[in-house]
Amino acid sequence: MSVDGQPAAPALPEFSEALLDTSLPVPSGVVGPDGKPAPKRFTVYRNNVVVSLVEAIEQTFPAVQRMIGEDYFKALAREFVVEKPPKSPVLMWYGAEFPAFLETFEPLAAYPYLADVARVEWNWLQAYHAEDAMPLSPEELAEVAPDALGNMTFKIHPAAIVVESAWPILSFVAVNRFLPDDDMAIDLKDAQSVLITRPDLDVELMLLRPGGALFLEQLRSGSTLGQAAEAASVGVENFDLSGVLTDFLSAGVFRTLAS
Amino acid sequence: MTHSFATETSRNDRVSPQLPARAGAGLKGEHVLQILETRPDIGFFEVHAENYMGAGGVPHRQLEAIRRDYPISLHGVGLSIGAERPLDTDHLQRLKSLNERYEPGLFSEHLAWSTHDTTYFNDLLPVPYDEATLSRVCDHIDGVQETLGRRMLLENPSTYIAFEQSSMTELEFLKRIVERTGCGLLLDVNNVHVSCVNHERSAEDYLDAFPMAAVGELHLGGHAPDEDDAGRPLLIDAHDRAVDDAVWRLYERVVDKWGPLPTLVEWDNDVPAWPVLLAEADAADSILARRGKEEARLVG
Numbered sequence: 207m208s209v210d211g212q213p214a215a216p217a218l219p220e221f222s223e224a225l226l227d228t229s230l231p232v233p234s235g236v237v238g239p240d241g242k243p244a245p246k247r248f249t250v251y252r253n254n255v256v257v258s259l260v261e262a263i264e265q266t267f268p269a270v271q272r273m274i275g276e277d278y279f280k281a282l283a284r285e286f287v288v289e290k291p292p293k294s295p296v297l298m299w300y301g302a303e304f305p306a307f308l309e310t311f312e313p314l315a316a317y318p319y320l321a322d323v324a325r326v327e328w329n330w331l332q333a334y335h336a337e338d339a340m341p342l343s344p345e346e347l348a349e350v351a352p353d354a355l356g357n358m359t360f361k362i363h364p365a366a367i368v369v370e371s372a373w374p375i376l377s378f379v380a381v382n383r384f385l386p387d388d389d390m391a392i393d394l395k396d397a398q399s400v401l402i403t404r405p406d407l408d409v410e411l412m413l414l415r416p417g418g419a420l421f422l423e424q425l426r427s428g429s430t431l432g433q434a435a436e437a438a439s440v441g442v443e444n445f446d447l448s449g450v451l452t453d454f455l456s457a458g459v460f461r462t463l464a465s
Numbered sequence: 466m467t468h469s470f471a472t473e474t475s476r477n478d479r480v481s482p483q484l485p486a487r488a489g490a491g492l493k494g495e496h497v498l499q500i501l502e503t504r505p506d507i508g509f510f511e512v513h514a515e516n517y518m519g520a521g522g523v524p525h526r527q528l529e530a531i532r533r534d535y536p537i538s539l540h541g542v543g544l545s546i547g548a549e550r551p552l553d554t555d556h557l558q559r560l561k562s563l564n565e566r567y568e569p570g571l572f573s574e575h576l577a578w579s580t581h582d583t584t585y586f587n588d589l590l591p592v593p594y595d596e597a598t599l600s601r602v603c604d605h606i607d608g609v610q611e612t613l614g615r616r617m618l619l620e621n622p623s624t625y626i627a628f629e630q631s632s633m634t635e636l637e638f639l640k641r642i643v644e645r646t647g648c649g650l651l652l653d654v655n656n657v658h659v660s661c662v663n664h665e666r667s668a669e670d671y672l673d674a675f676p677m678a679a680v681g682e683l684h685l686g687g688h689a690p691d692e693d694d695a696g697r698p699l700l701i702d703a704h705d706r707a708v709d710d711a712v713w714r715l716y717e718r719v720v721d722k723w724g725p726l727p728t729l730v731e732w733d734n735d736v737p738a739w740p741v742l743l744a745e746a747d748a749a750d751s752i753l754a755r756r757g758k759e760e761a762r763l764v765g
Contacts (some may be wrong), residue, residue, distance in 0.1 A: 217593050217628055218549050222581035225590075235629035238693055239665040246694040247625045247663075250701060254588040262587070292585045295543025295556060296518045335519025338526075364520070407523050 225255050226288050259287040266301045267327045269382035319373035326379045326400050329367045333404045336365035341405045341458030356432030360425050363461045365404035368419045372397045376413050405458030412457050417442035418450050484509045484536050484570035486725035488749035496739040497527045511538040511729045518559050532567055539569035546605045547578035547592035557612050564613050573618035573651045593628035594638040606646040618649040618681045623656035623702035636674055643679045653684035654716045659700040668715055677723045686731035705734035725753040
């Protein structure tokens with residue numbers, strides 16, 4: 207007991223360190239009703255912290271969870287939580303580092319596509335919570351005179367994002383998250399880049415055509431339609447500008463148009 | 466997935482933000498469509514502020530639709546008022562924005578900490594009841610009330626351990642916070658039961674001595690039974706099941722003695738179908754209504 211009126215020694219640093227590091231002893235001065243040290247009681251807090259954070263990771267990455275199995279995922283998420291606990295109390299923002307963690311997790315080195323699958327799931331969540339905005343309609347673009355089209359620039363919709371990959375990540379996410387009963391064959395040599403958008407409330411995933419990722423990146427950085435199309439054509443055989451533009455308009459990639 | 470709530474016109478332009486002295490339920494995403502379709506007769510909905518801190522999308526669209534027809538109570542779970550570090554000003558600003566956007570009838574947070582240094586632990590961790598902590602907690606509450614421009618309610622915790630360094634009781638600690646900051650209290654009756662069993666105290670004595678004049682809301686919820694190191698009962702504040710009979714009895718004791726207050730039923734884990742949660746709220750409502758009728762009879 208401290209003497210009333212005297213500040214006591216800070217208890218929280220020791221308490222917080224022992225929450226995630228189970229090799230540390232139960233903090234001193236933590237007692238049960240008999241005034242004796244209470245290790246099992248302290249374990250309740252340790253469990254609450256780890257279990258609730260593991261659940262947060264499970265909720266954000268259900269396709270990865272299904273691919274490696276619930277038990278393995280739980281053990282993996284536990285390691286991640288202890289190594290990279292959240293910094294913000296807003297848990298919808300927790301897990302940004304999970305894809306990179308998967309990439310360097312040695313025991314899963316034989317499954318190099320898992321990190322990109324996790325990137326799709328992470329960005330799905332970002333799109334889900336992104337700012338609301340009405341996407342540019344195809345009609346608005348159709349009003350532009352054909353000879354002025356090449357000089358147009360676009361403001362990109364706040365939910366639109368691309369995940370590029372050398373692996374069939376859209377198929378993996380589709381089968382393991384959205385169509386679990388589908389037994390579609392997945393070809394590991396099928397490199398897929400995924401466009402993620404949210405034109406209204408529902409997040410949409412779409413396979414990007416070749417060059418589409420670079421095209422969007424160029425437009426995002428302020429290039430005109432003409433400049434972006436030219437950049438995307440480099441290194442891509444038959445860059446399909448009209449196909450990509452149709453895809454982008456139907457998926458809600460653009461927010462507004464400027465000349 | 467269809468979002469029928471997005472375009473639906475509503476009964477009221479916007480209901481009053483004030484919470485009635487009735488039962489409400491914790492709002493869960495999986496229940497929202499059913500709630501908007503069936504428009505249950507319920508006093509209010511309470512939401513965890515941190516679930517609405519994204520920029521847009523489904524959560525806000527749903528909460529706007531709920532808010533058009535019901536008062537809401539905004540309940541923070543991540544501000545870490547008991548922490549040693551200063552309040553997170555970014556987080557406080559996010560709470561301020563939500564308060565302005567949704568005009569909740571009440572704003573409440575916990576007597577607990579959840580962040581230390583830069584780590585957020587996602588649990589409501591206990592504080593020692595000593596002078597240094599009291600002074601820090603009061604400073605933090607002052608900061609919250611100044612920033613939000615409103616009185617907040619502070620919730621009594623459920624705890625599993627005590628700190629040897631504590632120099633006063635939880636009740637004394639809470640009373641002094643109220644005196645110094647002018648904040649109100651959220652009396653969580655389940656937390657009272659959980660903490661009193663865990664610390665081998667009388668819940669009835671605790672409730673009888675609680676500073677009820679400061680209480681603006683009651684909470685009810687379920688807990689999970691366990692055992693401590695010595696095999697003594699240890700109750701866990703799990704919010705994963707129906708309200709326990711012992712907690713209902715304590716709740717009736719509070720309502721009988723002090724009259725009806727807005728009462729929330731919490732069910733955050735193993736969330737049941739909406740009718741099950743609504744039935745729990747209805748059970749609280751009938752206790753409140755019984756007491757309300759008695760009051761009317763006495764006055765009449």
